[in-house]
Amino acid sequence: MTTVMTDPLPTAPRDPKANRLGLVLKEYQGAESTLCAGCGHDAITSSIVKAFFEMGVEPYRVAKLSGIGCSSKTTNYFMGQAHGINSVHGRMAAVATGASLANRVLVSIGISGDGDTASIGLSHFLHMVRRNVPIIYVIENNGCYGLTKGQFSATADRGSVKKGGLVVNQSLPIDCCALAIQMGCGFVARTFSGDTKQVRTLLKAAIAYRGTAVLDIVSPCVTFNNHEGSTKSVAYARENEDPLHEIGFVPHYEQITVEYDSGTTKVVEMPDGSTITLSKLDHDYDSHDRIRALALLDKAREELLFYTGLIYYNGAMAPLDQQMNLVDEPLATLPESRVRPSRETLAEIMESFQ
């Protein structure tokens, strides 16, 4: 169980458009985006705004973290009231590890890209996952380096064609979802920025989850990787998206009981009392089966299939702050009496060196 404290709900008269905290959507928005018109990242930003609004997360408790790249700029475009840190290329996962331990009441959301995560920051990504740092880790995956004008990234599929049509990627892609599962991640999803309902539902479930939640979101770069022959274009993603299930989410604070047909819908109970529902579409997929998840991803990579949904879930693992048995209060603001041992302790230590 999580030990995070939540503040009591305000009792002010409610705006009909307000969420359970009495806050309106605008209070979850940020600065205006400066990305290209039609960028998949902007759609994700909107989904984040809505997910945090609908979940009623206090913006002041959110820490927004990012590395470098188009994706990493977007933390400025949502939740302007929250603290954000646009750090250095590839190191966000490590920055987030420090920040989340310094203050365990923070709700951390990290926004990264495929260059930031799968290349320069790959080791930090893996180590963050294996430590189970509590964070919603979003990879805005467009298969290319947008901010430096369209070079292939490590997630570009083999056979993918570069803009201009002359260069074909020969290397196998790195699958961040498969790596995350291998590293023991308990919440692994792949989705498509254009499938806003699925993105938002997955984000809400990720907010309810305590631990590293990895969301690999294919998010087309409309300027450098949206052409014929790209497997990360809007058209390709729309045509090829193959949802593993239809995802529903009921947060813990909504006391509603819904009957599900156990033959067609799997219900995932989360430790905080929220529920994820996975309703069967064309596949009979079990998100709790780690080996099957890896097999599915391997097949997808070989055959260029674009499965989306909650690929793997396991709510049993303790997040890093719990593994470390940290005090309930943020380390950042502990008073002197709790962080400086006594004069007698120093004397005792000095004696041991005599």
Add this chain to the structure above:
Amino acid sequence: MNVATHRVPHPTPAVSTTKINDLVLKIATANGSGSQSANLILMRAIFHMGIPVSSKNLFPSNIQGLPTWFTIRANEDGWIGQKTNVDVLIAMNAETAAQDLADLHPGAIVIINEALKRFVVRTDLTVFTVPFSKLVEQVCEDTRLRKMVANIIYVGVAAFLLYIEMDEVRNAITTQFARKPKAAKLNGDAAALGYSWAKEHLEEQSVCRLRRTNKTKGNIIIEGNEATALGALFGGVTFVSWYPITPSSSFAETLSYYLEKYRRDPDTGKATYAVVQAEDELAAIAMVVGAGWAGARAITGTSGPGVSLMAELAGFSYFAEVPAVIVDVQRMGPSTGLPTRTSQGDIAKAYQLSHGDCKHILLIPGNIRECFEFAGEALELAESFQTLVLLMTDLDLAMNKWLSEPFDFPNKLLARGKVLTAEDLGQDGSFARYRDVDGDGIPYRTLPATNHPNAGYFTRGTGHTESAGYTEDPVQWHNNLDRLAKKFDTARDRVPRPVIELVPRTKTGIIAYGSSDLAVREARRLLETRHELASSYLRLRALPVNHEVHDFIAGHPVVYVVEQNRDAQMASILRSEYPELAPRIRSVLHYNGLPIDAETIVSQIVDRQTSKEIKP
């Protein structure tokens, strides 16, 4: 006792030329042979006889089998810095024995394993041959342990020859093996055997002897990394991330040990700290910056190669103004280099670490107490100035055993810098993250999770306005750089001030820093007694420098800057700081990986002085 003895014709007791309490004892062994325990027992016994003592452990980057030398210096007057002129050699390593003997000065004493007798070709040494392998059979049945136990036998032999009290040897063995009573018994027997065998078979010597005095009462023996770790502990550290690297690992390991022991909530057993062993130094500093941004007192420890990897985040810390502390335990060379040799080779790099116009606060402890004090001070300054602070120690300070007065409990409360809480922000509550409100260049910050709608701001390395908004405006960038420079100037009088000893009417000044201090002080005495050259002394304890450094250089026509690097890094910084004083600055440089010694300093200064400046 049916063992071969090697009796040396020897004058009997205490002649007037006998050196009392002035000893350099060098012990040559192979690493991984357990000799460290024996050497520490000798050192501790001397310490408890009240004689100031230090040790230098010269060890290879290896776990077992390579040569290692342990040098103990004991001196009644406290001159216990590095000294290369050895009085007594204990030669246990065949691989190095020939050279170890060749290096000795005439008249030196040698205690040598009988098996190595063939290496004794000089006739100007006083040699005591000891059949260690035969002796060890008498006390140790387990053949696997014999190599280790043989080392304890030389403790007993040395105790006899040098007049080290056996009671103190026994006490030291008890301390050394406090948790292993069987080992304590075995080693105690071995030491006693060494002593009684020596008493029976060896003549007493009167070249140098130790005699109980009272100069170490209340003192401690401690390594710099331990002191730095304790400084961080009592400095209220809450977050540590690190990646193993010699010679800094024992800093993080010692800190982890004490945190575990003393920083758990007494009621709940929960930790008031977090330690993460990172995947590399990039991650270690990134975690520290993340934790510092979120409000923790965060520290990492590393050495030169790790500092190189930390460079990018160092610049981010500087520009985005996020507190962070790096302990740089300096060693020799690049990547592999000489990882077990000491150096002051990172000064220039650390001072301007990263890209763009970066300048960082460096704290440079010159002794063990300052390792303790400055670790706390580094955490304090990092938060007060919202920037990276580097604590520059070195292998000599960090991994050798030093005599020290016990540390004082910090005399001031923890300062957390200019942090605005929700209450501070009040009703209207606007604040501009990068505005110089107080005229000292230091802005105000808020911490994540501050419950106020205006508390949040966006931290970035990119160009930013006073309100932390994105900008590429040339004027704003320029102004921000100027404010950062002003903040750095504010630090000049907030970092530890230099320690200055002015000698009237001398034209010669010496500037040194860090672990050179003891050798410099000894060198000044030698310069005065041998060459009638009196010198003033300024010990730098931090960068940036303040006006006192300027005045010191201005007050002396000739100023020697003593440092343990090739490129005169500190002298270069001083010359660029005070170009008008640059012609006065000369360098004394030492960079062979061994700790600097007084004779090196004396000879370089004497060589550099003109005939007018010094008496021959």
